[in-house]
Amino acid sequence: HLACGALGSGECDLALAGGVTLILGSRTMRSFARMGMLSPTGRCRTFDAAADGFVRGEGCGVVVLKRLADALRDGDRVLAVIRGSAVNQDGRSDGLAAPSAAAQQALFREALERAGTDPQDVGMIETHGTGTPIGDPIEFSSLAQVYGVGRDRCALGSVKTNLGHLEPASGVSGLIKAVLCLQRGLVPPNLHFTEWNPAIAPEGTRFFVPTRLTEWPTGSSPRLAAVSSFGYSGPNAPVVLEPAPVAASSGRPVPRRPAG
Structure with missing residues (x-):
């Protein structure tokens, strides 16, 4: 979000944005274990009735960002386009595993407004989806209030079911997954999903959890x-993301159109 703002204002012409996490000591792990936040089964079961906590993971992800017009001019291979983004702060909430639903909903709407996007047109949401019995229902409820009604179905993904929770790198890992899904027009299955968490009410929404490779x-x-x-x-x-322009996805320079 900060990188896009800097590019839009002309502060820079190219930016790197990413996150990395490594588990180099036991102190944080012990703290999470004492708070009962970690899955005793070692499985991230996002939105599932058997969700029992999150699984820590390690990883790194980085994306290169440019203004689209510059990338097209330079013949860069564009993977996707960021239509809009937003950032806010929860303020007071009931704890680490219980974020503010009101703050989430307000920000979803702000990002969509900046993107000039109708929420009904979004076909896949890469969720935070930690696999905690409290956090998942709150996130689902927030998403349902903004994205839940529409003419077509919408897939809820969570790469944490594959990689675990990468903590500072979890956001960029979800972004990279969403880009790959857009490129291929396919949504991979979430692992470890059998039935909805009983605290989640999917009826009346257009949401589904993919359990197989889905168009x-x-x-x-x-x-x-x-x-x-x-x-x-x-x-x-x-x-909010959309696929790259067809010509740009191959890295071929796009001819400039005459003015007028």
């Missing part, structure tokens, strides 16, 4: 995806 759910063009991402200290940072 893109909406017929709208261009395809649109959203990323829902939160942080321990209360920040929320959603992003």
Whole structure:
């Protein structure tokens, strides 16, 4: 979000944005274990009735960002376009595992407004989806209030079921997954999902959890995806994405059109 702002204001012409996490000591792990936040089964079961906590993981992810016009001019291979993003802070909440639903909903709407996007056109949401019995229902409820009604189905993904919770790198890992889904027009399955958490009410929404490789759910063009991402200290940072222009995805320079 900060990098896009700097590019838009002309502060820079190229930016690197990413996150990394390594588990180099036991202190944080012991703290999470004492708080009962970690899955005793070692499985991230996002939105599932058997969700029993999150699984820590390690990783690094970085994306290169440029203004689209500059990338097209330079013949860069564009992977996706960030349509809009937003950031806010939860303020007071009931704890680390219980974020503010009101703050989440307000920010989803702000990111969509900046993207100039109708929430009904979003076919896939890469959720924060930690697999905690309290956090998952709150996130689902927030998403349902903003994205839940529409003419087509919408897939809820969580790469944490594959990689675990990468903590400072979890947002960029979700972003990278959403970009790959947009490129291919396919949504991979979430692991460890059998039945909905009983605290979640999917009836009346257009949401589903993919349990097999799934074609893109909406017929709208261009395809649109959203990323829902939160942080321990209360920040929320959603992003709305669309695929790269067809010519740009190959890295071939795009001829300039005459003015007028």
